[in-house]
Amino acid sequence: MRYLPLTDTDREAMLAKIGASSIDALFADVPEEARLSGPIEGLPLHASEMAVERHMRRLSRKNLAAADAPFFLGAGAYRHHVPASVDHVIQRGEFLTAYTPYQPEIAQGTLQMLFEFQTQVARLYGCAVANASMYDGSTACWEAVAMAARVTRRKRVVLSGALHPHYAEVVRTMAKFTDDEIADALPTLQGTPDNDGLIARIDEETSCVVVQYPDILGRISDLGAIAEAAHARGALLIAVNTEPVALGAIKSPGELGADIVVGEGQSIGVGLQFGGPYLGLFAVRDAKHVRQMPGRLCGETVDAEGKRGFVLTLSTREQHIRREKATSNICTNSGLCALAFSVHMTLLGEKGMRRLAAWNHSLACEAADRLARIPGVRILNDSFFNEFTVTIGTDAREVVRKLADDGVLAGVSLGRLFPQVDALKDGLLVAVTETTTREDIETLASALQEALA
Structure with a gap:
């Protein structure tokens, strides 16, 4: 039985409202060669549940775990x-079924966990404030670029050639919709990063410089010199970290002068999981920039009786109020992955x-x-x-x-x-x-x- 809640009249009304001639027009940006012209070859139109289970088991045996x-x-x-204890905690019903705490008064456990998570990320990154997580490292990187443009009121972004190419591609893709100018480069096979070349590309129109720490080739840069050069020209330094375990051995990006630190939290508490879902981390070194941060922040307070409690302190998106003027379209957080991260960090x-x-x-x-x-x-x-x-x-x-x-x-x-x-x-x-x-x-x-x- 198919569930199609919309009638042809409903669909025609919606298409007319947005000015699209047909549903196919909504996919105009998808290359023709990537679109299906009919059913997938070799895939049956229907099968029993048991048959599908048998087929999926056969496919799974081809994997190399x-x-x-x-x-x-x-x-x-x-x-x-x-550790097994991480999975034990996140599988608890009150955590597993919890969604974004729009009604914080009934989500004290979730809010407390996010508050602890923010504290851990801020200390790990050497920053003043961290938000309650984002989707993944690459989208957090773009959000940092967009935030830098709001803070500096500039539009030129300098990407290190040693930035993960997937992160760079996300930045380039999103910049098509914001008219940011992306000045990128490619890595060279040398023992140390070309920091002098990166610094030479910073000018008076630069909003931010984006570097990876350690970089895509595993090298560890002197962020201090890059931060000094960026700040001298009024730009912000964004440091991207894809391996948070590294920060147990090397100095934090915030300590070295990075203004915004973002990254992927998957290494701590979250398995490989065929590539997701993962966990975006986002923090700022200076609390004065907190209202330009994307996502949301949880805070600690006391109630009317003086009892400790947790609240949703800032929701900078404010889509329900600001709509197109919101600082970000991020409307939720990777709550369960953030919980796994926080539990693992607490155990360590x-x-x-x-x-x-x-x-x-x-x-x-x-x-x-x-x-x-x-x-x-x-x-x-x-x-x-x-x-x-x-x-x-x-x-x-x-x-x-x-x-x-x-x-x-x-x-x-x-x-x-x-x-x-x-x-x-x-x-x-x-x-x-x-x-x-x-x-x-x-x-x-x-x-x-x-x-x-």
């Missing part, structure tokens, strides 16, 4: 151990976070040392946390596919991330976490050496 192979993938999504504590970071870095150093002994392999990085780039003298995409067929997930090829840059095709991004064993490292090294022989 992260836990079933030596795993060195990273580039913005990392495999970390998530500061000492645990530092130990976890040290463990990651130590294993990554072992892996780099082992891979460096393979003929034809060169370690690119002068510095790194748990992710580094190697060059292997041949197209890394082919090597990655061959090793995957042999049951080794060797890393992410730069040719996959930057297919338009031929000079990067022999680069391989290798990530190591606490879930990596020394046996995994030896398996990768042996398989890579054999593939390059």
Whole structure:
């Protein structure tokens, strides 16, 4: 039985209201080659529930799970151990079914959790204020760019060439609707980031400079010098962090002068999950910018009887009031993922976070040392946390596919991330976490050496 609540008359009225000639006109921006002209070939028009279950199980057996192979993938999504207690807490009914607290007086538990989450993110990032989460790291990056334009009243955005290409693409896509000028670049295979070249692109019209820390090649920049150069020209520095565990070992971006710090929180408490849902983190170093932040903020207060309570302090979107004048169209938060992040952070504590970071870095150093002994392999990085780039003298995409067929997930090829840059095709991004064993490292090294022989 199909549920079609709208009549043809209803649809015609809506199309007339928005000025569209047909429903197909709503998809005009989708390239013709990406549109379906009919049913998907090979997909039956109907099937029983049991038949679908059998079919999906057969498909699932083709997957190679992260836990079933030596795993060195990273580039913005990392495999970390998530304690069972995290899942136990987030599966509680009062958390699992809770939605955005529009009525905070009946959502004290959710509000308290978000308040704790904000505190953890602010301290991790070295900032004054963090919001109650966003959708993911890439959209948080764009929201930071849009916020910088509001603060500086400028429209030129300087992107580091070493920013994750997916984040850069989101920024470019959204900028089409805001007329921001995007000054981007591409990374080069060198041991240290080209900070001098980045600084040279900042001018008096620049609203913000966007850098990744550590960057897409795993290198760690001197954010202080970039912040000083940006501030000298009246621009803001936006620091993007895709691996929050790194901040247990290196200085926070806020401490180094970043004005807005955003990133992906997936590494803490959230599994890989086939690429989502993930968790966007967003914080500002100076509280004076709080009303320009997207999303929402929870605060602590007392009620009429003096009892501690939590409230929705700011909802800067205010779509129900400001509508098109709102600072953002973000209308919710990744609440369950934020809860998982907060529970995991609470279990770790500061000492645990530092130990976890040290463990990651130590294993990554072992892996780099082992891979460096393979003929034809060169370690690119002068510095790194748990992710580094190697060059292997041949197209890394082919090597990655061959090793995957042999049951080794060797890393992410730069040719996959930057297919338009031929000079990067022999680069391989290798990530190591606490879930990596020394046996995994030896398996990768042996398989890579054999593939390059």
